[in-house]
Amino acid sequence: MSDYLPVVILAVAAIGFAVTPLALARLWANKFSPKKPGEDKNATYECGLESKGDAWIQFKSEYYLYAIIFLIFDVETIFLLPFAVAFTGLSAFAFVEMMIFVFMLVAGLVWAWQKGVLTWK
Amino acid sequence: MDQGLKSELQKQGVFTTTLEELYNWGRKNSVWPLGFGLACCAIEMIAASMSRWDLARFGAEVFRPSPRQADLMIVAGTVTKKMAPQVVRLYNQMPEPKYVIAMGACAISGGPFKQGYNVLKGIDRFIPVDVHIPGCPPRPEALLHAFMTLQEKIDQQQLTGAGRARHLNADKPSEFPVPEFGEHDLQPPNNPAVWRAPVLKRQG
Numbered sequence: 660m661s662d663y664l665p666v667v668i669l670a671v672a673a674i675g676f677a678v679t680p681l682a683l684a685r686l687w688a689n690k691f692s693p694k695k696p697g698e699d700k701n702a703t704y705e706c707g708l709e710s711k712g713d714a715w716i717q718f719k720s721e722y723y724l725y726a727i728i729f730l731i732f733d734v735e736t737i738f739l740l741p742f743a744v745a746f747t748g749l750s751a752f753a754f755v756e757m758m759i760f761v762f763m764l765v766a767g768l769v770w771a772w773q774k775g776v777l778t779w780k
Numbered sequence: 781m782d783q784g785l786k787s788e789l790q791k792q793g794v795f796t797t798t799l800e801e802l803y804n805w806g807r808k809n810s811v812w813p814l815g816f817g818l819a820c821c822a823i824e825m826i827a828a829s830m831s832r833w834d835l836a837r838f839g840a841e842v843f844r845p846s847p848r849q850a851d852l853m854i855v856a857g858t859v860t861k862k863m864a865p866q867v868v869r870l871y872n873q874m875p876e877p878k879y880v881i882a883m884g885a886c887a888i889s890g891g892p893f894k895q896g897y898n899v900l901k902g903i904d905r906f907i908p909v910d911v912h913i914p915g916c917p918p919r920p921e922a923l924l925h926a927f928m929t930l931q932e933k934i935d936q937q938q939l940t941g942a943g944r945a946r947h948l949n950a951d952k953p954s955e956f957p958v959p960e961f962g963e964h965d966l967q968p969p970n971n972p973a974v975w976r977a978p979v980l981k982r983q984g
Contacts, residue, residue, distance in 0.1 A: 692877075695955075699872035705870075
């Protein structure tokens, strides 16, 4: 039990080190400096401009298209390269699994193509 | 404590001080300015904070990006009427104790743009300015001098009594009315509690 005594002492010293300045500052504030809250000081934002409107606005969800196409053309490439390198040594199970993965992304491509996302307007 | 007794004790190796002195000593050596520039004076302010002039010697190198953490507002540059409400609001959002240095001809009077319809003729029309620096723009040395002047001012502030510093007095305001950008001018064009138009006195 006495092995842990230094840890306890250290913990007490650490807590005291953190709490003492805060307590002193609080005491000082109570004794000398009065609180002065105000409308501007309590405002949420601090850029100098008054905030307008509501914070609960709706974001457009259309960025999911970019996410899908990014997955198809970028992430798939990263997976296809090691797949191609290790191709001859792969088991049948790994091959089928990889094909399912590629098929899922190709299905996304087909879907995006049908939706006309790939056409420049 | 009497100054003579104090220096006599100091010669004997006894250092005496007061709570007020300690408080002011700590405050004057850790004034954090608001990272805030309006025009070309800000370039000089930036230069003053860099290694050549080294504002860090005065404990003031920590330019804060938020008014909540700043003690000092250096109004560095032309204050347009469109910008004035924002400047006052930022000042209001700073916690007490707070100080203002009006840097350069524009910030103290409108400077070369004084005749412009859109320029505020001195930020001291809306917020209490502690130190004015002339110059167009003032060199970093001038800003350092203003800084040392402000440090002296902080050092003189009283902790208690009727003449105590503003932030220690519950009756004195911490926020100042923010003007509105009106059709022709700021509404109101100045804060009469802070600034009044000089009265012309004619002789004879």
